[in-house]
Amino acid sequence: MSIDATAFAPRPAAPPAPGAPGWVPSRPARPAHVIADDAEAIAVAKSLAPLFARDARERDLERRLPFEEVDVFSQSGLWGITIPREYGGAGVSQRTLARVFVELASGDASLTQIAQNSFEIIDVIRRTGSEEQKRELFGLVLAGYRLGNAFSEFKGKNVEDFSTRIVRRGDHYVVSGEKFYSTGALFAHLVPIIALDEEGHVVVAVAERDAPGLKVIDDWSGIGQRTTASGTVRIEEVVIPASRLLPAHIVYENPSAVGPQSQLLQAAIDAGIAKGALAATIDFVRNQARPWIDSGQEKATEDPYTIAAIGDLAIRLHAAEALLDRAGEQIDATLRDINLDSIALAKVATAEAKVLTTDIALLATSKLFELGGTRASLAHHGLDRLWRDARTHTLHDPVRWKYHAVGQFYLNGVHPPLHSWI
Missing domain, CATH: 1.20.140.10 (Butyryl-CoA Dehydrogenase, subunit A, domain 3)
Structure with missing residues (x-):
């Protein structure tokens, strides 16, 4: 009788369940749809609103996070609709963007909010990024990669009191701090982090979601918007390539x-x-x-x-x-x-x-x-x-x-x- 030795080999550990400690979203399996113009953006939003609404009650009751729905959301192309046309986006108006959010939030406001901060970062990239940064980051968003949010802090005296710091080490940067109200970070492929540099300027450091030292904690306990996962991001010596640092103070200080x-x-x-x-x-x-x-x-x-x-x-x-x-x-x-x-x-x-x-x-x-x-x-x-x-x-x-x-x-x-x- 022959014996299959592989039957006794250690089995690889199963990947963490979505949302569990150590889980990170997989890269998009296929490129996202690219929306052409304002009219298509509104039409896509209207088509998604009933889908968002369908299980919203159950998700809220069970606090079941909308992993599959977020994938549908970003694959629809709506996350990239404000990217300028010269970079492949639809460059929709702010009026259209607001109408898109009204339609989606009428179905599920929590699910809609997950994308919200991505649009602020897209504008920061547009206003402050180098040509290389724009082409890389806009290209990733249009392909279906999601930008998250590590902006606000819980312990500051007001919303613009940041303790998160970033320092240069050789050819790269290292950022450390702790964030809260981090809507979108759990579901993101890239996590933009607001930090103060060594001169006290506000910068945005775009970290990989699975970067060593970056920990997203699902500890949001609000009575509403329960499935946004707007909890804590801990940042411990996270390495940021120089190519992923945005001088956001150009926007915020002017x-x-x-x-x-x-x-x-x-x-x-x-x-x-x-x-x-x-x-x-x-x-x-x-x-x-x-x-x-x-x-x-x-x-x-x-x-x-x-x-x-x-x-x-x-x-x-x-x-x-x-x-x-x-x-x-x-x-x-x-x-x-x-x-x-x-x-x-x-x-x-x-x-x-x-x-x-x-x-x-x-x-x-x-x-x-x-x-x-x-x-x-x-x-x-x-x-x-x-x-x-x-x-x-x-x-x-x-x-x-x-x-x-x-x-x-x-x-x-x-x-x-x-x-x-x-």
Whole structure:
């Protein structure tokens, strides 16, 4: 009898399960689709929104991270739509980008947010990268590689207080620090890290996701946006080639539209949550809610106060979407002619949109329960996800300061601050 000696050989360890310690996403098996123009970007977003929505309730209830859905998302080509045409992208407008995010977030705001920070880095690459860096990094994104986020820190006195440092060692750089709110990092192939160099300038170091010393920890515990994996990134002596260092301070220390560009996507996600909540409210009122006894009606859809409330929500949502379009158009105009006055116009327009998108997101997700009645609160419907997502995501930057900035501009002619948070 012959014996197969290989049967006694040590078996290779199974790869970590997605999201487990040590797991990194595999490289794209095939190149991503490349979107041609604004119209196709919106059409692709509309086609993905129902797919995003399909299992969103279950993902939220189980806190099951959307690994397969993120692959579909990046393979659709939507992650590369702002890459300039001369580098192979569609170069879509900011107005279109916002509309794409509204559509996607109406299906699942958590899944949509995972891509958000990639667009800020794409703009940093466009504004500060060398020709070689643009061709390499834009080419990777268009091929389906995902850029993550290691920007914010938990322990600083404010959002721009960074302790992460990068130093030069020979022909390369070494970065160390700790980040939080790192939406997208767990799913990324490349993790851009914001750090201060030896001269105190803000730089972006683009690390490989599997770089030694880079550890992404799935410890996000927010009550909403539960499947974004917006947790910790630990950076311990991570080596960065000189070719992957971007002088981001050129953008952050000089007048630019990076603030309103980032804020526009925050507002678009909130508008998308509101859009999804209004659709869920209409569906629930039509199919499950009961009319109040004093209405004398047979159906909830005939209750006059319910009808009026739906009308109010629709009007407020459409107003928010109109201001979002207006803000996108102003940012597009600012990007064509960047100066202090045009930047101020972009910041104010985006702040106005952010106020209304915040208001309608919180109102629509609350009215969903009021108009649906007690049965809308039953856990198996999972409708609380929408309110929790709205409440969590709208905390990103306080709208009370938006009112102040808008009032200062119109009353006293004061431009908003030049930092990235307005």
